[in-house]
Amino acid sequence: MKTQKLSHVLFTFFLLLTMVGTTFAMAFPQRAGTLSYIVQATDVERASELVDQVGGLVTARLEIIDGVAATLSAGALAQLRTMPEVVRLTPNAQVEAAGNKIPATDYPNVIGADVVWAEGVTGEGITVAVIDTGLANHPGIEDSIIAWVDFVENKRNPKDRSGHGTHVAGIIANTQVSKDGEWNxxxxxxxxxxxxxxxDAGQGNYVDVIEGLQWVLENKDTYNIRIANLSLVATPMSPYWADPLNEAVTQLWANGIVVVVAAGNGGSGPMSVGVPGNNPYVITVGAFTDNYTPDDWSDDYITPFSAAGPTLDGFVKPDLVAPGAHIISTMKENTYLAETYPENVLPKKYF
Incomplete structure (x- = not known):
């Protein structure tokens, strides 16, 4: 697993496209630190006034640089970007002791997420259901977890002995700022x-997954669940419409939830896409690699492990491909994946 074949977690190209059109109209409480910025103007007083004008909160006066520290909503940040009096807007990036930096991830830039961030869109107010091995209290995602349910052991608090679900969630929602000054x-x-x-070993059964989907449907309005991610795959046993797991997935779609699933890592042969990726009502994501050159598209290629269509029912799949090789994301050290593949463990609880 040296290439970290977690292609199925990278549904986020579509995730960002979905959010561009939906998040501006919503007013939800921001999480502390999500949008902490330094605002510089002609002097500290004017910087403070500009923050007040857009409804931000000044948290520190920085006379030494003619600026202020401020907590801003996504909309406030977008407004400040249009003001000619604003000299500079800088994320309140994390500073650490030399040699102890958070690893950087490249895939947000590869798919253009940084361009969307510049418009003030970060997904604020949207909830993504991660239907997987669980979630760990990792610094990059722990403040983002607003709901939890366990159909494996009925644990009341978030846990992820596998590491897979935490890795998936980090790609989606990691709030940590890395050494390149951008969100991971x-x-x-x-x-x-x-x-x-x-x-723990990343295995389950139809009943548990269907119960999880049923919970998402029952709680979608309570938590504003707009997207469900299933980074899992099963072997097709019937036409897609006669498969119980696919029936449950279709019910989420019918009730307004965008369902994004893995194509699978079973190779590029025809009809290798599994359940629920073979469902025409979901967004099925395959994998490509940037070949370790994120700024150069010319050498990108679809990975040989990424599953392909057509499906047994004749549907063209996957629906899109996204970065899916050498993916760095959140994971604690004492997990099944970290212990099985120690060569992939990185500092600061990354993998």
Whole structure:
């Protein structure tokens, strides 16, 4: 697993496209630190006034640089970007002791998430249900978790002995700022609902997954769950419409939830896409690699492990591809994946 074949977690290209059109109209409380910025103007007084004008909160006066520290909503940040009196807007990036930096991730830039961030869109107010092995209290995602349910062991608090679900959630929502000065997650403003349906080794069954989907449907309005991610796959046993797991997935779609699923890592042969990726009502995501050159598109290619269509029912799949090789994301050290593949463990609880 040296290439960290977690292609199925990278549904986030579509995630960001979905959020561009939906999040501006919503007014939800921001999480502390999600949008902490330094605002510089001609002097500290004017910087403070500009922050007040857009409804931000000044948290520190920085006379030494003619600026202020401020907590801003996504909309306030977008307004400040249009004001000619604003000399500079800088994220309140994390500073650490030399040699102890958070690893940087490239995939947000590869898919253009940084361009969307510049418009003030971070996914604020949207909840993504991560239907997987669970969620750990990792610094990059722990403040984003607003709901939790466990259909494997009925644990009351979030846990993820596998590491897979935490890795998925980090790609989606990691709020940590890395050494490149940018967020490590694609949509750092989203909330997370952890739905544990797979065990420590990443295995489960239809009943647990369907129960998880049923919980998402029953709680979608309570937590504003707009997107469900299933980074899991099963072997097709019937036409898609006669498969119980696919029936449950279709019910989420019918009730307004965008369902994004893995194509699978079973190779590029025809009809290799599994359940629920073979469902025409979901967004099925395959994997490509930037070949370790994120700024150069010319050498990108679809990975040989990424599953392909057509499906057994004749549908063209996957619906899109996204970065899915050498993916760096959140994971604690004492997990099944970290212990099985120690060569992939990185500092600061990354993998």
């Amino acid at each position: 997650g694609v949509a750092p403003g989203v909330n997370l609902a952890g739905v544990r349906v797979l065990g």
